[in-house]
Structures are given as C-alpha cells and as structure tokens.
Amino acid sequence: MTQPLQIQFRIPLNDWLEFRGKEQSSFKLWLLQIADIAWLPLLVLLAVTVLIASLTLSKAVNIALPAWLPLPVLFLLALCRIYISVPSIKATLLAKKEWKRKMADVSCTVELTETGFQYVAGSSIYQPTWAEINSVFQSERLLIFCDDDDEYALFIPKRAFVSEKQLQEFLKLAYQKTVLDRKAGGSRSAEQALGADSP
Numbered sequence: 001m002t003q004p005l006q007i008q009f010r011i012p013l014n015d016w017l018e019f020r021g022k023e024q025s026s027f028k029l030w031l032l033q034i035a036d037i038a039w040l041p042l043l044v045l046l047a048v049t050v051l052i053a054s055l056t057l058s059k060a061v062n063i064a065l066p067a068w069l070p071l072p073v074l075f076l077l078a079l080c081r082i083y084i085s086v087p088s089i090k091a092t093l094l095a096k097k098e099w100k101r102k103m104a105d106v107s108c109t110v111e112l113t114e115t116g117f118q119y120v121a122g123s124s125i126y127q128p129t130w131a132e133i134n135s136v137f138q139s140e141r142l143l144i145f146c147d148d149d150d151e152y153a154l155f156i157p158k159r160a161f162v163s164e165k166q167l168q169e170f171l172k173l174a175y176q177k178t179v180l181d182r183k184a185g186g187s188r189s190a191e192q193a194l195g196a197d198s199p
Helices: 013-020 026-057 070-085 087-102 164-197
Strands: 006-010 107-112 117-121 124-126 133-138 142-147 153-157
Touching: 006 153, 013 087, 013 142, 013 153, 026 070, 026 087, 070 087, 133 164, 142 164
Parallel strands: none
Antiparallel strands: 006 107, 107 117, 117 124, 133 142, 142 153
C-alpha cells in the first residue's frame, strides 16, 4: 500500500449480526425490537387489567370496563413471547444483547504494522501477524480474518475504508501476505529439503 493504513470505525448491530451469522431482514429486526420492548409493559398491563376486571366482577369497585379486556392484552403478550422464542429469532436476540454488552459503544482502530496489523477495540488490543492468519473471508459488508484453529476472528466493515481503491489495496496486501508469500515460503522450504537430501 502506498500510504500507511489506519482506519477507525464503530460496529453497528447489522454488521455484528452478519459476523455472528444471525442476520435478519429489516422487518424481522423491527418486529424483534417491538416484541423485546413490549412484553414487560404488556405483562404489567395484563396484571392491571386482570385486577381491575376481578374487582369489577366482585363489585368491590364500580369501573365500567368489560370483563374480556385482559384477553387482547394476553393475546398480544403471547404473540410477543412466541415470536421471541422462535429459534432463529431467539439466536438473533442473544446476538443483539451480546453486541449491546460488548460492542455497541466501542470505537475500533486498525493500523498496519511491519508483520501484520494492530486491531484496537475499546480497551482490547490484538496484534495478529500475517503468519497467524489462516484465512480471510469476505461477505457483502465485512472482511473476516481467522487464525489457524479458528479460535478467534476479527472483522473490519468494508465501509470503514475511505474508498474502494483503499479497500482493494488492503485486500491485495492481505492476499499477498496470507496466500502468495506462504506458497513461496513453502516452495523454498521444499527446495531446501530436496537440496539437503541430495548427495
């Protein structure tokens, strides 16, 4: 790359869900947000309507409310809980809570070093070398770097690069360091081994 690379970014929820493989459509995410927020107020509303309905039926209070009023509230509450309990939606909700706990307010910085790059996420600092990176994956919005054992993965949103040119230069460098240089090193090792075996 012609200039030292340093990029800064935050990780929005959609990028985190894609990284975790839990992405959903915008509509499903909107429904999930409503269901997650609404169930507790609905539970309180249900308790209040049941109390008022029972007091009205026992003639302890004289409030003109229909006795069936708790039923629509109960229906909405059940709908929220059923939607949240769908396995794919539940997995997305857990990933969303993880993002909120770990990444929602974290600023990230990536900077190239002599041997790899430095990845700073809040107070955590990672300094993977190119030799430690086993694979580089691309999705629609992300670059994902995995180690040999797939024990950890770091990702950079493509939108963090200032231009398409900068992104392509970084990809070219990553390919050079993780594929081409490794193949060249392997070929040299093989040649050295053959040379050592020769009389």
